[in-house]
Amino acid sequence: MRITLNVWRQKNAQDKGGFEKYDAPNVSEDMSFLEMLDVVNEGLISAGKDPIAFDHDCREGICGMCGFMISGVAHGPESGTTVCQLHMRKFKDGDELWLEPWRAKAFPVLRDLTVDRSAFDRIIASGGFVSVHTGSAIDGNAIAVPKPAADLAMDAAACIGCGACVAACPNASASLFTSAKISHLALLPQGQPERDRRAINMVERMNAEGFGHCTNIGECEAVCPKEIKIENIARMNRDYICASFKDRPAVARLAD
């Protein structure tokens, strides 16, 4: 099949950027979307032009490095799928597609479809962990975890940190990402000792990074390649409110 691509080209963070049109003839339906772009890039290099820069690594939908908008939808038209796992059989001959980077103030564009998502790392660094030094753990089976709790925690922990939720949200909110980590740890006994401070610190950090607020639109859940549920956001809000009552100094800090 033949596909026409309009790709956002932007040399660096300072450049204004704009769309450029490319032709992808001879696309096989067994190709992944990124393999199709590889072929386009080989052609660009042969023609002495700069290839399209896009992030990717594992190409099996788990590392979370890839992702861009395909005609306005984060990771493209197939639900529950990262762009590296999206295959061309989901498109048809003659399709014209528009590829854009994640658009959010907290994710500055580095080049073309590549953005800086280090804000996510800083949110985790602010509290997305259990403080347990190597060597200080008790026997694994000494902590009983009810199977339903373990399963729910796993559902939340499946987040790959790709940023699609932010890109899809009209407010560019990182609530789905942040709440997935808060939920994962709040659902497990191991996460209880730090549950309150984790909720406060992570939400505070998320706001400081310049992400917008959640207004329950649900776009994030719709595009999440790991199908993380927005009930995690409800859990985050509940934990945050409870923690705010319990931890007044933290609330005072937030009011500053």
Next chain:
Amino acid sequence: MKLDARIPEGPIEQKWDSHRFKMKLVNPANKRKFTVIVVGTGLAGGAAAATLAELGYNVKAFCFQDSPRRAHSIAAQGGINAAKNYQNDGDSIYRLFYDTVKGGDYRAREANVYRLAQVSVNIIDQCVAQGVPFAREYGGVLANRSFGGAQVSRTFYARGQTGQQLLIGAYQALERQIGLGKVEMHSRSEMLDLVIVDGVARGIVTRDLVSGKVETHLADAVVLGTGGYGNVFFLSTNAKGSNATAVWRAHKHGALFGNPCYTQIHPTCIPVSGDYQSKLTLMSESLRNDGRVWVPLKAGDKRAPGDIPVAERDYYLERRYPSFGNLVPRDVASRAAKAVCDEGRGVGPGGLGVYLDFADAIKRLGANTVAERYGNLFQMYERITGEDPYKVPMRIYPAVHYTMGGLWVDYNLMTTVPGLYAIGEANFSDHGANRLGASALMQGLADGYFILPYTIGDYLASTKLAPIDANHAAVKAAEARVNERTNKLLSIKGKRTADSFHRELGKLMWDNCGMGRNKTGLESNLRRIPELRAEFWQNLSVPGTGNELNKELEKAGRVADFLELGELMCRDALDREESCGGHFREEHQTPDGEAARDDEKFAYAAAWEWKGEGQAPVMHKESLNFDYVHPTQRSYK
């Protein structure tokens, strides 16, 4: 050069304990005076960086991805082994040790393997405490599954995403230390050279992959946790960015390379679909717990799988290996698949595939249970192939997955360059000639959490290092080498892309240094690879400049290193005139087609020394002694 593995004296059960007691300690107040560089943030590197920082050292960590959470450990699906014996099925530290030495076809160092089995139990405890959501039974206790090469259930798992969850655990521990200011994290940063001062590793030179800036980082010790080199083959289950650059540059500075020819070909991957293929996708070995592997009995049988009656199917693993059946180790399963395809009985396009059939499991357990166990894998398979494995059997074929070879290290995980350590898949490891399933995660975390943090302290406490700064001649020389090389890659301005050279190298390696190897093919590669390398340096095309985000430049540098490493792999494979584990020399097989080892001549680890461009490398031997697990012909029948 005399290789000293520094294996502690005493009975195997006591070696690690007595070594830990004898090693020197750095007093807590002094730890903050030391800086350690950790390159790579996967299970080994991430765990080491976090643990060293927890101990009080200053850590500088590096990864080429945009976040330390993306290292390729994340893609491991099936699980992690530990000798917990929670299933009461006869497991023990000794049995895990025994299984691993045997599974490695008697080419691993016994003392290291025993230590690995010992700390395996601590890893599970640590990961549980971090909040890793391992699968649980209804009673709240940890669940286990079985894996290839073992007759006990000792594998812990988190659905089909065990690597992801363990890595996120290590990543969260690392981010905690970053937040506390103990780790300085450099993402999108690639190590391009090693700084050696007075014969000792003191730092690295990196390129910032966004700005192109070349930077030097100095420290008191350098740790490489940069993973394996399976991408030499171009097509592998590794991530696209996985590369051997850090270990190869270290090798060129004097770190010996151990057993480069030991590569693991994983039996259950999705077959290649076309020339544009950029990588291969693994289907977890855990699928072999419930899936049955078969091909048609007759060559050239083109009927749809459902139309072939059971009597006309060959469940060849169950037939050839009745006691292990579909759960034989990976090397055995891969070769068996190749054998039936060579007989013309392969299925799917090109005849390079075998069926992995879940029909019986669905009948026995119901589709829901199968979905609970393997749902995400089935979904991934369907996305890639467009076929529904609940209805038609999966088609699978072996693919390069892991490299048992790597930088040679002693018992302390130090390479032959003092102060330079290699951990996880980057070292030549504890897996001998073949790694058992669910043991890579175990080894990465063992090295990172529980071994390196002890042994590096001994080095730092007992070594006197002179202060150095960025103006030192060795630093300037290393930076100059990096700049010169970058300029060289950019100035060729030829006609072929880095990928086109990489694909060609990969094909040579797969054809002649893959699942089956022979003298003729390896000798042909030893002629062809240098020719290809020469063409690379004359006809490479890299667009853009060195002062910007330039993915083609990154690729070109990595391919240049693969072009040298590939040659060393072939040389080692040619030299090892025996078959063992993943290294199958067609000249050396038993009458029924199994690997024939030659323990008299080859019970050693081959450690290769770089002698300079155009010079033949020199091999040093570390002889392997088997005082506990006595080598026999490995049998899974």
